Amino acid sequence: MSDIELLMNALGILGMAGSVGLGIWVVFLISEIKQLRLSVENLKHTLDEMDEQAKLVVRTDIELNKAQEELDKKITGLYTLQNLSRQISSTFDETQIFSKVEPPLLADLGFEKAVAFGWDDRHQVAQVHLCVGFSEAEAAAFSPLLEAERNHFEKLIRDEAAISSISPTIDQKFRQRICAMFRVTSFVIAPYLPKEGNKGILLAGAENADTVINEGDEELIKILANQIGQALDNARLFEKTWQAHQELENRVEQRTKELSQAFEEIKRINQRKNDFVSNVSHELRTPLTSIKGYASILLSGKLGAIPEEAHKRLEKINKHSDELVQFVNELLDIARIESGRVTLKISPFNLKNIIDEVGDMLTVQMKERQISFSTVLPDAMPEIMADYSQIKRVFINLVNNAFKYTPNGGKITVRVNIVDSGIQVDISDTGCGMPEDALDKLFTEFYRVDTAINQEVKGTGLGLAMVKHIVEAHKGKIWVKSKLGMGSTFSFILPKSS
Numbered sequence: 001m002s003d004i005e006l007l008m009n010a011l012g013i014l015g016m017a018g019s020v021g022l023g024i025w026v027v028f029l030i031s032e033i034k035q036l037r038l039s040v041e042n043l044k045h046t047l048d049e050m051d052e053q054a055k056l057v058v059r060t061d062i063e064l065n066k067a068q069e070e071l072d073k074k075i076t077g078l079y080t081l082q083n084l085s086r087q088i089s090s091t092f093d094e095t096q097i098f099s100k101v102e103p104p105l106l107a108d109l110g111f112e113k114a115v116a117f118g119w120d121d122r123h124q125v126a127q128v129h130l131c132v133g134f135s136e137a138e139a140a141a142f143s144p145l146l147e148a149e150r151n152h153f154e155k156l157i158r159d160e161a162a163i164s165s166i167s168p169t170i171d172q173k174f175r176q177r178i179c180a181m182f183r184v185t186s187f188v189i190a191p192y193l194p195k196e197g198n199k200g201i202l203l204a205g206a207e208n209a210d211t212v213i214n215e216g217d218e219e220l221i222k223i224l225a226n227q228i229g230q231a232l233d234n235a236r237l238f239e240k241t242w243q244a245h246q247e248l249e250n251r252v253e254q255r256t257k258e259l260s261q262a263f264e265e266i267k268r269i270n271q272r273k274n275d276f277v278s279n280v281s282h283e284l285r286t287p288l289t290s291i292k293g294y295a296s297i298l299l300s301g302k303l304g305a306i307p308e309e310a311h312k313r314l315e316k317i318n319k320h321s322d323e324l325v326q327f328v329n330e331l332l333d334i335a336r337i338e339s340g341r342v343t344l345k346i347s348p349f350n351l352k353n354i355i356d357e358v359g360d361m362l363t364v365q366m367k368e369r370q371i372s373f374s375t376v377l378p379d380a381m382p383e384i385m386a387d388y389s390q391i392k393r394v395f396i397n398l399v400n401n402a403f404k405y406t407p408n409g410g411k412i413t414v415r416v417n418i419v420d421s422g423i424q425v426d427i428s429d430t431g432c433g434m435p436e437d438a439l440d441k442l443f444t445e446f447y448r449v450d451t452a453i454n455q456e457v458k459g460t461g462l463g464l465a466m467v468k469h470i471v472e473a474h475k476g477k478i479w480v481k482s483k484l485g486m487g488s489t490f491s492f493i494l495p496k497s498s
């Protein structure tokens with residue numbers, strides 16, 4: 001074999017080897033490319049997934065922002081509503097209630113326009129109570145338009161139902177007419193329903209076409225209408241209470257006037273009665289004094305001896321004249337004290353002196369009838385400022401009554417206590433006592449309890465009336481506790497300085 005052939009063979013072998021190598025490399029390359037393509041596919045898939053996720057994130061972000069905006073809107077709405085509610089419920093004047101829905105507050109609720117209207121018995125056409133966002137001319141033109149839709153509105157009031165431009169059940173033609181009537185693009189209508197009085201409609205509308213209302217807005221306007229209804233109820237209740245109060249005040253005023261007129265009349269009549277009693281008593285006293293004088297002269301025998309029988313009669317005349325004089329004097333005293341004609345001679349003194357004097361006065365008679373008289377006095381008896389002789393008359397009358405109405409062997413006790421409002425005196429006896437129904441009449445003139453003992457005991461029924469006048473003239477008070485057959489206690493309080 002020649003060199004050339006050898007070379008050719010070598011080249012052939014080399015070529016074959018190269019071809020095999022190339023083939024292997026190509027195969028290798030192809031598998032690499034496949035690998036790469038797979039990786040690219042995977043990458044693309046991953047990128048697609050990432051894209052999807054990115055889109056999801058963006059979408060979620062937008063939704064979140066939207067939700068946040070809505071939440072903000074709701075919170076603002078709720079704050080505004082709270083504010084409005086406060087304002088509305090701060091007045092009891094019906095017209096003021098509507099005027100509280102002011103444009104800025106309405107704007108915070110997301111609306112520019114609002115109307116409130118209703119029908120009442122006094123007017124033929126709808127009455128507009130609130131008109132925000134409209135000119136006066138526009139507002140004036142509402143009545144016929146509202147009349148045209150009256151059935152729709154009245155149905156909402158009857159059904160107590162709110163409706164909005166986005167309500168699925170809204171009649172589209174009605175929606176369009178409302179939008180045209182109030183020149184709004186969206187609206188909410190809610191009835192306000194006070195329990196008493198006229199119900200009505202609240203309409204809130206937005207004129208901006210970009211404004212989107214939702215169920216939340218519907219809810220807010222419903223609540224606002226509710227608040228208006230409640231405020232109207234409160235206002236009417238307040239009005240009623242106020243009127244009742246005024247009526248009551250007028251009646252009280254009228255009655256007070258009548259009473260004071262009646263009181264003046266009574267005072268006048270009483271004065272006339274006192275004058276009459278004084279005059280008659282005076283007139284009686286003069287002839288009485290002479291009757292008594294002549295009886296005494298005759299009794300003295302200065303005008304000659306008097307037969308026994310005549311003597312007895314004269315003594316009776318004398319005794320009865322004495323009684324009559326005492327009666328007339330008591331009448332005069334009461335009339336004088338009552339009409340304020342007695343001036344109290346106020347001076348300081350110790351009550352113990354009076355009690356001792358009155359006790360001494362009756363000692364003999366009490367002994368005769370075995371009636372015991374005792375006193376219970378405080379260790380240090382304070383002085384009082386009062387009219388000595390008048391207070392003595394009080395004691396004489398009360399102790400004398402206790403004596404008169406207590407059977408033999410009984411007991412009379414005078415107690416003195418120092419109390420907050422002055423000095424209290426209690427005069428108790430173990431006598432006949434009085435029935436319950438007699439007690440409140442006891443201090444009236446000429447009143448005598450209708451009991452068997454009273455038929456025997458003489459009296460005029462004037463003593464206690466006089467005692468009451470004297471105690472009250474000293475700014476004190478007097479009362480009695482008694483039970484039939486169980487004795488009595490007459491008590492009075494005198495201020496330390498009358």
Ligand code: ADP
Binds near residue numbers: 403
């Ligand atoms: P009189 O002159 O009749 O005693 P008073 O005004 O002093 O008039 O008393 C009115 C009536 O009150 C008496 O008639 C008597 O029925 C009743 N009365 C007064 N004090 C007593 C007493 N201590 N016990 C029972 N009854 C009394």
